[in-house]
Every structure is written in C-alpha cells, then in structure tokens.
Amino acid sequence: MGHVRPSGYARSAMTEQSTLTDPADAPAVPPRTWKPRAARRVLDQARDLLADARLLTTADLDLRERVRDAYTATREVRVHAGLRTVPVMALEERRKKLRVAVLEKAGFTQVTQVLVAGTERLVAAGIGAGTARLAVSAARELADEVDADLRFRIDVDPDDPYATVLVQALYAFGLATDARHRHLDEARRVADVVPARLEPALPATSLWRRLMTPADRRSAAHAAVSVLADQVTAARLTDDARAVRAAVGQPPEGAQVWADFEARSAEYYGLLSQVVDLGDDHEAAEGGLPADVVRRVEAQPLDRSLLRASxxxxxxxxAKYALVQRRTILGDEMGLGKTMQSIAVAAHLVATGGTHVLVVCPASVVTNWKREVEQHSDLTAVVLHGTDREQAAARWADDGGVAVTTFEVLGRLDLPHDLRPALTVVDEAHYVKNPETLRGREVRRWADRSDRVLFLSGTPMENKVAEFKNMVGYLQPEVAAQLDPNAGLSGAKAFRRIVAPAYLRRNQEDVLTELPEMVQVEEWEQFGPVDGAAYRDAVLAGNFMSMRQAAFAVSDAADSAKLVRLRELVTEAVDGGRRVIVFSYFLSVLDQVMNLLGDLAVGPLTGAVPVPERQAMVDALSAPGGPSVLVSQITAGGVGLNVQAASVVIFCEPQVKPTIEAQAVARAHRMGQTRTVQVHRLLVEQSVDQRMMEILGSKAALFEEFARQSEITDASPSAVDVDAPSETSLSRTILAEEQRRLGSPV
Structure with missing residues (x-):
C-alpha cells in the first residue's frame, strides 16, 4: 500500500562491488583484506539488514492480530449500539424466570447496559447471582443474533475512534503484507547468509582480535566480511522495512489514513478479508464452478512479487481461474475489479518468465489501463495509440511489458509475426461479438498467437445467445460448438453448464458485503407551459428524438421542470459534501446542464473529447477543491471510467437499453465506493419518459433475471434471448401512443 520503490542500503565507502556467491562457491582467489573500522561498519549494516529481513518476514503476523483485535472491538461497539434501544424487558422473552423488574430497579434499563456490566458488576449492584447470570446469558444470546445479522462496513468517520484504530491497523498491515510479498526471497536469503557470517567475521573487526586469531581464521574472517558486504550492497528491502517499522511503532495520523482509505478503500477491504471472515459467499466467489475445476484453480499458485495491491x-x-483455464471470459458484474484481476494474471506470468502482455480496449479507457498497471504493479505499461504508436510498438516488441492499444489501432501495428504474448486481454470484449468485422478478425489473429487470452465484459451479451457463442468461439471453439443459439428460457440451465469452463461471473451483492447501499429515486415532474409546448411540437412533428429532449428545450432554465429539479438535487448533494455525475444521451441537454451549473461542473465529457482529457475530467472531480459535478454523455462516460469520487448519479432521461444505465451507475457504485450511492432519474409524467419506463420495465426485469443467475455464477446476461425492443420499434410505438393521447394525427 502506497509503496515507494526502495533505493537500497547506501554502499559503504570501504566496500567494493562483488557478487552474492557463498565463499565455498567462490573461485580460489585471495580474499580482500578489510580495515577494522570498515569491517565493523559492514557488520553493523549487516545486523541492521538482518533485523529488517526478519521484520519483513514476521511483522505481518503481529499486525494481523492488531487488525483482528481492532475489528473485534469495532464490531462489538456496533453490536452494542444496535442493542442500545432494546429495553431490558426483551430479555424476559428469552428467560422466563428472569426477574426483569430487579434489573430495572437497579438502573439497568437497556440490554447494552447488561452486556457491558457483566455478571460481576450486576451482582455488585445488588442483583442476585442467579438473576445476573440469566440476564447476561440472555443478553449475549441477543447480541450474537445481532452480530450474525450485522453487515460490517467501514464508514468514513474520523470521529469514530474504534474505526480509526482499525483503519490505522489495516494501513500498517498493508505495508507489511506488500513488503513481504515483494522482498520475501531476498529476506530469506539474508536470513540464511548473514547469521552464519557474523561470528566468523569478528576477527576482522579489531587489531587485537587479529593478533589473537590464527592465519586461516583471519583469512576466513575477511572472506566473511566480503560476503556480508555483498548482502548489504545488494539490499533492496531497506526503505520498505523502514516504512513498516514506522507504521508498526507509530501509525500515521487519523486524517492521513482516512484520506488514504477513501482513495483506496477496496484495498483496505481486501486486507481485512485476509484476516477476518466478512461473510463472503465462498461458493459465489467460485462462481458455482464444477468441483474439479475449483480444485485445480485453488491449487494454482499466484506469484504476487510484481503486484502492488491486496x-x-x-x-x-x-486470477487463478484465468491462469488454469487459459482462454476464458471474466464476466464479473461491473465494479468488481476485472482490471485488477487481469493485472494480477499479467504480473504472475511476467514474474514466472513471460515477457509480453497485450491489452486491447476502447479508446476511452487506454489512459485508465496505463494508470492501473503502473499503480498496482511493477510492470511497464506502453501505450500503442496516437502519433508515436509505431515507435512505442517497436519498443514493446524489443523490451516487453504491457502494451495497451485500441481495437481500431490493433490491425495497423507493425509487429513481428513471431511475437507471441504470454497474455492478451480484451477489455469490453462484447465490442468483438461479431467475428466477421475487421476488429473481430484482428482480435482472433492475436488470440490465436497468444499463450493465454482473457476477455473482460461486465455485460458479455446484452441480448443474444448466438453472439455470446461467437465470443466463446474466439477462446474455446469446442465449448462454443455445444451452444444452441436458439436457447431460450427453457435452455438456460443447460446453457450455463456448458459455458462453465470458459465463463466466470460474480455479482456485487454476493461478494462485496461491504458495498454501500444504492438508493434509486424516480424524480417525476410535470411539464410547464414552455417545456410542455416544446414536447407537443415534437410529438406533432413525429420526431422521437426531439420528444426525448423536449424537457430541456427552453431558453430559461426556470421554464424546464427537469432543470429546476436537477439544480435542487445538485445543490443538496454539494451542500452535503457529495460529488455528482449527470448523464444524458444528448449533446444539447449536456450544454443546457453545463450552462445551468457553471463553475460547479466539469465537462461535458463526450465521444469527441480526447482520451487523456476524459481521464483529466474524472481526476478533476476527485481533486480537493475541484468541481463537484461531472457532466457526461452516457455513451462516453458510462463505459470504462471509474468515478468512485461521485456518490450521486443523475440521469436526464430514460435510456433505450437497461444495460446502458446499469453500466453508467456502475461507474460510481463499484468496489472502492465508500458512500451510499444515490441514483436519480429525471422523468416527466404523461410523456415519452413514462412510456419508455413502462415498455422497458418488463424487458429490464427479464434481463435482470437472467443476467444475475448462472451455474458458474449468479449471472449470465447471454443465458437467454432477451429481445429488447429496437430503437426503431420503440420510437414507432411510443410516438403512435403519444400522438393518439394528444389528439394528433398518427
């Protein structure tokens, strides 16, 4: 966590460059003669190095217990808080012989008071031993039930001393865990080499010792000092050990760790889950895979030496599943960290001998991929996009690393024909659901020459089993051959069994027990004179797109019911310290929103905005003192970008496909979010909005049923045909209905 690349021990002026070979393996050359002062300095440095090595191999164990104790205390406080309003009378229902009146008379009126007091203090307060034992037993039973139902979450609250201690303990544990993974081999080598050389090296540390030592032992002493000097010179764990030691002795101030928690809460929860059971559904985490596949996955080692994340x-x-199955689709619901899992796979492969990794993704997330790779691993990210892509491609071909490019650029790159990536990752893989397109053929070409292939897609297939079959065909044609493209509702179970070897999906509510709740609100408004007139004109003209934008077709924001409500929602959110994302499909609406919000907003983020500038807009929203609202076109900002800084999402109009909104919400309601997410939909009664909600509602429910159920997980969006209406048929139906309702000619 927050790793700083180590610079190693400073080399002593009296040491020379040498190797890390054991003296027994070294060539028979006269050992260097060390001056006593220089030898003593080397021994002091070697002892410090040994202490650092031992710290890095053991500190995480002690800190693990510190985390466990802090978690237990925090959880206990919350259980007691949950019982604070429960009257002591509730204990009588559990112990019929309990004399509750005696407790109340002694001043114990709440269950929490009985728990805190315990048997001894109750007796000391004049309550009989039998009554005290019955009361405490019943109170603990009730507390156990509350504890079992408690959904533990770390709320950002610097004033909570228990939560602050827990976050500080997690911070230190993260440093120690990260350092241990990074330096374990070096620490073990130091622990093996240094202790055996310290005593033999002593004769070289003083003139008196030399005079009292036989010649052969003097020579061995100088050789031992040289070996220790080699260890000191090559050390790379010093800076990390210093950071761990500081965190163990004196954790950072609460404000500092809370700020770090808000920035990287997902990693904190990852650390906590290593220490305590957060109630995760392990079967759901395994995606319901067949037992034999689960056993192979669990047996797969995962080298984390190049990874900088928990x-x-x-x-x-x-990550292990992708390594074992080799060519798969990771279809985790949006917000579960598919990028992070891909980086873990890449880090393992590079650490175990791989050299080249290729990432193919939409242009909107190229910058994000580069940042994520560099932030969470020691891998080198090379962007093959833009005017210097050919030079970057040549550099990647020669030096290796993680190349990040787009579907459009992939086929234009001049790369060696014999280059075989250890891993090719295809992000938003549903972009190549048609293998006959140019991008589909290019992806297949690289998939065929790659050792492993990982497709990522939170919604692998929106509607058709046939298209999902095409995606599996890139990876495991023998599995794709078993799929019936005409499978409907009745074929869903068989479908899910077949795709199990090539498809893994987990849902947020199954594996992220700490995810804040999402509150969805439909903000129904009524047209006023001006926006209502614009809507009637659009219906009369038979223009479906104008109908969808009519609520914003005003020159004065006060004449738009939606803009008035939007301003109220934004004001309330900003006053409460929240950040907001406003989504619309239409550029004209985005312009109206920008005019309304002024300096409060950054944007609009549209498809025309260059990729680096899109990420800059997201960064601006996250920066202290920056704008509070990101205004974005839903087709540009609703895919790929992570905006955990925002906890309020506003849709200016309903979308034609339910999945478009789901993708957009997941930009904020995802792992790493620390606040309850509010989703507001601006809607006008008796308008195209209401008709779309009615028509799409049933389709969304059907999609949801199958997108969240799977034998390999609880969701497979492609497990059944869910024929969402096309935009053409939707517009025709709604337009006819609205023209009839308003008495216009159909």
Missing part, C-alpha cells in the same frame, strides 16, 4: 478472495480466485 486482492480480495474472489479476485484471487478469478
């Missing part, structure tokens, strides 16, 4: 249990499983 993985959740389900993320480790997903």
């Amino acid at each position: 993985l959740r249990g389900y993320q480790q499983f997903g």
Whole structure:
C-alpha cells in the first residue's frame, strides 16, 4: 500500500562491488583484506539488514492480530449500539424466570447496559447471582443474533475512534503484507547468509582480535566480511522495512489514513478479508464452478512479487481461474475489479518468465489501463495509440511489458509475426461479438498467437445467445460448438453448464458485503407551459428524438421542470459534501446542464473529447477543491471510467437499453465506493419518459433475471434471448401512443 520503490542500503565507502556467491562457491582467489573500522561498519549494516529481513518476514503476523483485535472491538461497539434501544424487558422473552423488574430497579434499563456490566458488576449492584447470570446469558444470546445479522462496513468517520484504530491497523498491515510479498526471497536469503557470517567475521573487526586469531581464521574472517558486504550492497528491502517499522511503532495520523482509505478503500477491504471472515459467499466467489475445476484453480499458485495491491478472495480466485483455464471470459458484474484481476494474471506470468502482455480496449479507457498497471504493479505499461504508436510498438516488441492499444489501432501495428504474448486481454470484449468485422478478425489473429487470452465484459451479451457463442468461439471453439443459439428460457440451465469452463461471473451483492447501499429515486415532474409546448411540437412533428429532449428545450432554465429539479438535487448533494455525475444521451441537454451549473461542473465529457482529457475530467472531480459535478454523455462516460469520487448519479432521461444505465451507475457504485450511492432519474409524467419506463420495465426485469443467475455464477446476461425492443420499434410505438393521447394525427 502506497509503496515507494526502495533505493537500497547506501554502499559503504570501504566496500567494493562483488557478487552474492557463498565463499565455498567462490573461485580460489585471495580474499580482500578489510580495515577494522570498515569491517565493523559492514557488520553493523549487516545486523541492521538482518533485523529488517526478519521484520519483513514476521511483522505481518503481529499486525494481523492488531487488525483482528481492532475489528473485534469495532464490531462489538456496533453490536452494542444496535442493542442500545432494546429495553431490558426483551430479555424476559428469552428467560422466563428472569426477574426483569430487579434489573430495572437497579438502573439497568437497556440490554447494552447488561452486556457491558457483566455478571460481576450486576451482582455488585445488588442483583442476585442467579438473576445476573440469566440476564447476561440472555443478553449475549441477543447480541450474537445481532452480530450474525450485522453487515460490517467501514464508514468514513474520523470521529469514530474504534474505526480509526482499525483503519490505522489495516494501513500498517498493508505495508507489511506488500513488503513481504515483494522482498520475501531476498529476506530469506539474508536470513540464511548473514547469521552464519557474523561470528566468523569478528576477527576482522579489531587489531587485537587479529593478533589473537590464527592465519586461516583471519583469512576466513575477511572472506566473511566480503560476503556480508555483498548482502548489504545488494539490499533492496531497506526503505520498505523502514516504512513498516514506522507504521508498526507509530501509525500515521487519523486524517492521513482516512484520506488514504477513501482513495483506496477496496484495498483496505481486501486486507481485512485476509484476516477476518466478512461473510463472503465462498461458493459465489467460485462462481458455482464444477468441483474439479475449483480444485485445480485453488491449487494454482499466484506469484504476487510484481503486484502492488491486496486482492480480495474472489479476485484471487478469478486470477487463478484465468491462469488454469487459459482462454476464458471474466464476466464479473461491473465494479468488481476485472482490471485488477487481469493485472494480477499479467504480473504472475511476467514474474514466472513471460515477457509480453497485450491489452486491447476502447479508446476511452487506454489512459485508465496505463494508470492501473503502473499503480498496482511493477510492470511497464506502453501505450500503442496516437502519433508515436509505431515507435512505442517497436519498443514493446524489443523490451516487453504491457502494451495497451485500441481495437481500431490493433490491425495497423507493425509487429513481428513471431511475437507471441504470454497474455492478451480484451477489455469490453462484447465490442468483438461479431467475428466477421475487421476488429473481430484482428482480435482472433492475436488470440490465436497468444499463450493465454482473457476477455473482460461486465455485460458479455446484452441480448443474444448466438453472439455470446461467437465470443466463446474466439477462446474455446469446442465449448462454443455445444451452444444452441436458439436457447431460450427453457435452455438456460443447460446453457450455463456448458459455458462453465470458459465463463466466470460474480455479482456485487454476493461478494462485496461491504458495498454501500444504492438508493434509486424516480424524480417525476410535470411539464410547464414552455417545456410542455416544446414536447407537443415534437410529438406533432413525429420526431422521437426531439420528444426525448423536449424537457430541456427552453431558453430559461426556470421554464424546464427537469432543470429546476436537477439544480435542487445538485445543490443538496454539494451542500452535503457529495460529488455528482449527470448523464444524458444528448449533446444539447449536456450544454443546457453545463450552462445551468457553471463553475460547479466539469465537462461535458463526450465521444469527441480526447482520451487523456476524459481521464483529466474524472481526476478533476476527485481533486480537493475541484468541481463537484461531472457532466457526461452516457455513451462516453458510462463505459470504462471509474468515478468512485461521485456518490450521486443523475440521469436526464430514460435510456433505450437497461444495460446502458446499469453500466453508467456502475461507474460510481463499484468496489472502492465508500458512500451510499444515490441514483436519480429525471422523468416527466404523461410523456415519452413514462412510456419508455413502462415498455422497458418488463424487458429490464427479464434481463435482470437472467443476467444475475448462472451455474458458474449468479449471472449470465447471454443465458437467454432477451429481445429488447429496437430503437426503431420503440420510437414507432411510443410516438403512435403519444400522438393518439394528444389528439394528433398518427
């Protein structure tokens, strides 16, 4: 967590460059003669190095217990808080012989008071021993029930001393865990080499010792000092050990760790899940895979030496699954960290001998991929996009690393024909659901020459089993051959069994027990004179798109019911310290929103905005003192970008496909979010909005049923044909209805 690349121990002026070979393996050359002062300095440095090595191999164990104790205390406080309003009378229902009146008379009126007091203090207060034992027993039973139902979450509250201690303990544990994974081999080598050389090296540390030591032992002493000097010179764990030691002795101030928690809460929960059971559904984390596949996945090692992040249990499983199955689709619901799991796979492969990794993704997330790779691993990210893509491609071909490019650029790159990536990752893989397109053919070409292939898609297929079959065909044609493209509702179970070897999906509510709740509100308004007139004109003209934008077709914001409500929602959110994302499909609506919000907003983020500038807009929203609202076109900002800084999402109009809204919400309601997410939909009664909600509602429910159920997980969006109405048929139906309702000619 927050790793700083180590610079190593400073080399002593009296030491020379040498290797890390054991003296027994070294060539028979006269050992260097060390001056006593220089030898003593080397021994002091070697002892410090040994202490650092031992710290890095053991500190995480002690800190693990610190986390466990802090978690237990925090959880206990919350259980007691949950019982604070429960009267002591409730205990009588559990112990019929309990004399509750005696407790009340002694001043114990709440269950929490009985729990805190315990048997001894109740007796000391004049309550009989039998009554005290019955009361405490009943109170603990009730507390156990509350504890079992408690959904533990770390709320950002610097004034909560228990939560602050827990976050501080997690911070230190994260440093120690990260350092241990990074330096374990070096620490073990130091622990093996240094202790055996310290005593033999002593004769070289003083003239008196030399005079009292036989010649052969003097020579061995100088050789031992040289070996220790080699260890000191090559050390790379010093800075990390210093950081761990500081965190163990004196955790950072609460304000500092809370700020770090808000920025990287997903990693904190990952650390906590390594220490305590957060109630994760392990079967859901395994995606309901067949037992034999689960056994192979669990047996797969995961080298984390190049990784700088703590993985959740389900993320480790997903990374191992991709390694074992080799060519798969990771279809986790949006917000579960598919990118992080992909980086873990890449880090493992590079650490175990791989050299080249290729990532193919939409242009909107190229910058995000580069940032994520560099932030969470020691891998080198190379962007093959833009005017210098050919030079970057040549550099990647020669030096290796993680190349990030787009579907459009992939086929234009001049790369060696014999280049075989250890891993090719295809993000938003549903972009290549048609293998006959140019992008589909290019992806297949690289998939065929790659050792492993990982497709990522939170919604692998929106509507058709046939298209999902095409995606599986890139990876495991023998599995795709078993799929019936005409499978409907009755074929869903068989479908899910077949795709199990090539498809893994988990849902947020199954594996993220700490995810804040999402509150969805439909903000129904009524047209006023001006926006109502604009709507009637659009209906009369038979213009479906104008109908959808009519609520914003005003010159004065006060004449738009939606803009008035939007301003109220934004004001309330900003006053409460929240950040907001406003989504619309239409550029004209985005312009109106920008004019309304002024300096409060950054944007609009549209498809015309260059990729680096899109990320800059997201960064601006996250920056202290920056704008409070990001205004975005839903087709541009609703895919790929992570905006956990925002906890309020506003849709200016309903979308034609339910999945478009789901993708957009997931930009904020995802792992790493620390606040309850509010989703507001601006809607006008008796308008195209209401008709769309009515027509799409049933389709969304059907999609939801199958998108969240799967034998391999609880969701497979492609497990059944869900024929969402096309925009053409939808517009025709709604337009006819509205023209009839308003008495206009159909």
